[in-house]
Amino acid sequence: MSTRTFGILTSGGDCPGLNAAIRGVCRAAYDRYHMNILGIANGYRGLIDGNVRPLDPEDFSGILTQGGTILGTSREKPFKASEIGEDKVKAIKENYKKYKLDCLVVLGGNGTHTTGYLLSKEGLNILGLPKTIDNDIVGTDRSFGFHSAMNICTDAIDRLHSIAASHNRVMVMETMGHKAGWLALYSGIAGGGDVIIVPEIPYDIKAVANHLNERAKTGKSFSIVVVAEGAMSVEEAKMEKKDRKKRWAEEGLPSVAYRVAREIEKETGMETRATVLGHVQRGGIPSASDRVLATSLGTAAAALLASGEYGKMISQTAGGFGKVDLSVPAGKTKFIPLDDPLLDTAAAVGTCLGV
Numbered sequence: 001m002s003t004r005t006f007g008i009l010t011s012g013g014d015c016p017g018l019n020a021a022i023r024g025v026c027r028a029a030y031d032r033y034h035m036n037i038l039g040i041a042n043g044y045r046g047l048i049d050g051n052v053r054p055l056d057p058e059d060f061s062g063i064l065t066q067g068g069t070i071l072g073t074s075r076e077k078p079f080k081a082s083e084i085g086e087d088k089v090k091a092i093k094e095n096y097k098k099y100k101l102d103c104l105v106v107l108g109g110n111g112t113h114t115t116g117y118l119l120s121k122e123g124l125n126i127l128g129l130p131k132t133i134d135n136d137i138v139g140t141d142r143s144f145g146f147h148s149a150m151n152i153c154t155d156a157i158d159r160l161h162s163i164a165a166s167h168n169r170v171m172v173m174e175t176m177g178h179k180a181g182w183l184a185l186y187s188g189i190a191g192g193g194d195v196i197i198v199p200e201i202p203y204d205i206k207a208v209a210n211h212l213n214e215r216a217k218t219g220k221s222f223s224i225v226v227v228a229e230g231a232m233s234v235e236e237a238k239m240e241k242k243d244r245k246k247r248w249a250e251e252g253l254p255s256v257a258y259r260v261a262r263e264i265e266k267e268t269g270m271e272t273r274a275t276v277l278g279h280v281q282r283g284g285i286p287s288a289s290d291r292v293l294a295t296s297l298g299t300a301a302a303a304l305l306a307s308g309e310y311g312k313m314i315s316q317t318a319g320g321f322g323k324v325d326l327s328v329p330a331g332k333t334k335f336i337p338l339d340d341p342l343l344d345t346a347a348a349v350g351t352c353l354g355v
């Protein structure tokens with residue numbers, strides 16, 4: 001049965017392309033299929049609280065290029081036990097019914113899709129759209145937000161390049177990516193990083209130092225190191241999480257870029273600086289590529305709404321736009337496979353991968 005009324009929310013960290021995707025879903029759903037649309041504020045939190053409003057064409061007009069999300073977002077995880085005893089899942093189910101939703105469209109990353117999957121098991125009709133700058137969602141080749149963030153990181157590496165060259169320094173730049181290092185890998189290759197360190201490959205500081213020393217011997221007096229925020233050394237990777245956290249707290253440095261920079265200075269004697277891009281990577285206008293991707297995923301979601309096909313995440317694969325069951329991304333992370341051709345590409349142009 002075709003959808004008459006659906007709710008739409010954005011959840012998890014924001015990123016460029018969310019508004020383009022909202023527009024893609026809503027325009028097609030409204031213009032082509034004449035559906036009623038309810039905008040839910042601040043992710044799943046809005047559905048718990050009943051913070052819901054009708055969306056009219058003027059709400060989703062003129063937002064294609066805007067960063068952030070007109071709906072607001074939060075990291076609310078309704079299936080996590082509530083500290084104040086609130087039954088969030090019950091509230092969501094009640095409001096879903098109260099607002100007569102035929103489907104809930106959720107735009108988000110791994111956490112959002114895991115929640116969406118669990119809600120579908122509770123009997124709700126759910127459709128998901130993959131967004132995250134981390135590009136770590138299983139079931140889709142790309143998530144929107146990634147391309148824009150990669151451009152921002154690459155631009156930053158280009159800028160750090162001239163500083164590194166002028167000062168004869170090593171510049172260590174940290175990208176986002178707690179579990180998966182896609183952003184560091186892609187921007188590291190695009191920016192010509194001399195060393196790229198990702199969470200999937202624990203680094204050996206001796207190997208990094210050796211690479212920088214060898215470079216120096218060939219007359220290159222500066223280097224760029226790109227590191228993902230979740231990267232750790234071989235030794236740290238072997239430790240229990242709590243012991244690792246304790247060790248980092250004792251070291252008193254804000255993040256991995258600072259730890260790597262200090263280790264490089266110690267091992268090589270080279271002057272080294274750390275730069276952490278942080279949330280800059282998630283801000284501002286989406287790239288043209290992300291606008292096209294978000295719009296395409298959004299309109300594909302509207303077509304599924306029209307055909308009443310639920311319990312799916314819209315995906316992009318080599319063959320175009322398709323869909324996977326929500327169980328595919330739920331509870332998983334798409335890591336860089338150790339045989340990923342891009343790792344070999346990096347190695348082939350002389351980039352050290354930390355080992």
Ligand code: F6P
Nearest residue numbers: 012013014132133134176177178
């Ligand atoms: O959205 C995912 C992500 O970009 C991670 O790479 C990063 O660790 C996290 O968001 C930061 O989130 P927050 O905005 O909650 O600090």
